[in-house]
Amino acid sequence: MPAIKSAISVGLLYVPVSLQKTTRDTSIHFNQLCKDTHQRIKYQKYCPSCNKEIKNEDIVKGYEFEKGQYVTISEDELERIKTKADKTIHIIHFAKMSEIDPILFEKNYYVVPEPGGEKAYELLRQALLSKKSVAIAKTVLGTKEELLCLYPEKDGILARILFYQEEIQAMPKTITNIKVEKSELDIAKTLIDSMSQKFDIAAYYDEYQKRLREAIESKIQGKEIVTADPSQPGNIIDLMEALKKTVEMRKGHKGTA
Template sequence: MPIAHKSAISVGMLYIPVSLYKTTRDTGISFNQLCKGEDGQHQRIKYQKICPSCNKEIKSSDIIKGYEYEKGKYVTISNDELERIKTKKDKTIHIIYFTKLSEIDPILFDKDYYLAPEAGGEKAYELLRQALLSTKKAAIAKTVLGSKEELVVLYPTKNSIIAKMIFFQEEIQPVPNISKVQLDKKELEMAKSLISNMTETFNHDEFVDEYQAKLREAIQTKINGQEIVTAGNEQQTTAIDLMTALQQTLEMANNHSIPS
């Protein structure tokens, strides 16, 4: 597994060199963009980076970063200059304080990384992991990745420490205007019964991407020179009042007949 970033966890005089690894991978089918082609020859579309002044294709090595501070006016900045403004603290995942993970609103959660200790940091890493587990706490930290400061939550698992990037408050959109309505007591009790009847222990392993399987099957069908058959549509739901809908759904839940 390739290393996404190298850093170190720091708190006071404690310094733990670590590597960050992505926790997920994209398993979805991706499509290329092709030219229709009148002769039936589907050629893949190519994208070129053209400079309007030079009127020629530019190599990646000739591209630099620039910030537009006025219309049509740019100030350029190099990777070396970006590194110069980083303090020693910026280059580490420096812990600010500890808290309960449950106190962090899940809407703040962004991407995750596995944290793995580098050579020499194994004991300090394990000490932090077990201490977090024992106290049921997570660490709130900051670091700089690329040109962006990241707010980070470090939380322990039975095997590792996960670095969960979280959004700053200014990045969160305000809640849309949702009007409050009065609920009938019977409707609420029935909805609670429905939730109770459909409550199970979460088992991640039982969920698979069923659409990807259908997509792969459709692609193979086309490769075999056959037509893709239209999938059968589910029966259209008839508009009914809320109480009747709850009652019927509760009966389906009791009979384990709600489609998954």
């Protein structure tokens, strides 16, 4: 996906920037093949009224306002209804970082200054960081007005797209008035202590994708796929017994290490 050209605007301050994806897809993707010939399955954009395949340039956007009734809208018309603020990352106000509930975060973009905007960009970054604040802003991406916060980091600024309140579902209700004994809580805290370590994202990887790549390599070489080890701990009904055994296992694990 190419960078999205935009600008941060607040009052008279105008900072030309681009939004760039923070992540990349490393998953294995499969194609759909014909079972008999192993040829790729093709999907055609077909109009039943014209009885023919339709090219991309002949396709328009349409909104169904009644069953079978559509109003069409062109890309030019979509651009015309955007205001000047829609075309920038327009800062509405500032807020404390701690006030943003993590459940609201949808996706991230790197905010990268364009030529001429470096000084104002750095000024905004340092000011936000020193105040432990974020900028709450809006911008239109595609056909949706996105709510986002500009989140200062050590090396730059992140644009963190937020869900709107109506997009967040309530937490499913659970059984209330559950009594937890002090002894249970103490052993649970001991478990947390025994398994606590500094978080390092570099220590983690997609283990299933690794096994999947190995399985594909085996198939390429004409070998059979070996079944993964299905072993797993048995059910321990008693909560305290489960906690104690887990703590003992962790102590043994540390001794071995």
